[in-house]
Amino acid sequence: GAVVSQHPSRVICKSGTSVKIECRSLDFQATTMFWYRQFPKQSLMLMATSNEGSKATYEQGVEKDKFLINHASLTLSTLTVTSAHPEDSSFYICSARDPAGGPFSTDTQYFGPGTRLTVL
Amino acid sequence: EDKVVQSPLSLVVHEGDTVTLNCSYEVTNFRSLLWYKQEKKAPTFLFMLTSSGIEKKSGRLSSILDKKELSSILNITATQTGDSAIYLCAAHSGAGSYQLTFGKGTKLSVIP
Numbered sequence: 001g002a003v004v005s006q007h008p009s010r011v012i013c014k015s016g017t018s019v020k021i022e023c024r025s026l027d028f029q030a031t032t033m034f035w036y037r038q039f040p041k042q043s044l045m046l047m048a049t050s051n052e053g054s055k056a057t058y059e060q061g062v063e064k065d066k067f068l069i070n071h072a073s074l075t076l077s078t079l080t081v082t083s084a085h086p087e088d089s090s091f092y093i094c095s096a097r098d099p100a101g102g103p104f105s106t107d108t109q110y111f112g113p114g115t116r117l118t119v120l
Numbered sequence: 121e122d123k124v125v126q127s128p129l130s131l132v133v134h135e136g137d138t139v140t141l142n143c144s145y146e147v148t149n150f151r152s153l154l155w156y157k158q159e160k161k162a163p164t165f166l167f168m169l170t171s172s173g174i175e176k177k178s179g180r181l182s183s184i185l186d187k188k189e190l191s192s193i194l195n196i197t198a199t200q201t202g203d204s205a206i207y208l209c210a211a212h213s214g215a216g217s218y219q220l221t222f223g224k225g226t227k228l229s230v231i232p
Contacts, residue, residue: 091220093220110222
């Protein structure tokens with residue numbers, strides 16, 4: 001079954017509002033979670049690495065004040081898109097690293113089902 | 121519940137070998153199947169398959185979808201050490217709730 005969930009799966013909001021997306025690891029405690037954005041032609045861009053109890057590490061070009069990431073517990077990371085604009089409309093995916101290793105040792109990441117954000 | 125299963129979980133081959141990675145899916149409102157190669161920062165998109173029986177090729181990689189069997193394979197010929205990675209398969213389902221269901225991946229190790 002699913003080991004990483006995201007909520008909501010789909011959200012439509014007005015320009016200027018903030019939207020929070022949750023990512024939960026269901027079967028394990030994830031000290032590290034990752035946030036991705038899917039672009040046209042299906043490419044995934046890593047936005048940030050979220051570590052439990054510390055500040056997220058953002059990739060170059062990703063505005064940390066725009067995309068607020070909080071990893072308050074070992075099973076939950078949140079991404080808040082602040083003052084959303086139409087250009088923020090995208091598909092956001094999270095993944096969680098299983099510290100116990102899983103089948104690939106420390107490489108194992110489990111992906112959530114994604115959240116479709118549409119900003120009107 | 122939507123499900124994507126990849127096999128094998130892990131594979132070790134020698135350079136020059138040909139490998140076949142498998143992906144089976146059970147999703148509602150299936151739209152397409154995606155293959156990614158994950159090495160470091162983010163999974164790299166390889167293929168998107170929507171039609172059954174049509175092979176997509178990119179260099180030494182090729183992939184095909186079988187909608188009747190609800191499965192797809194990814195072939196890599198003449199493997200190189202640079203092909204070592206985790207290969208992810210994801211099923212895209214639509215009809216209102218756009219969703220990607222990822223498999224757990226196949227770890228491919230190519231040894232010289």
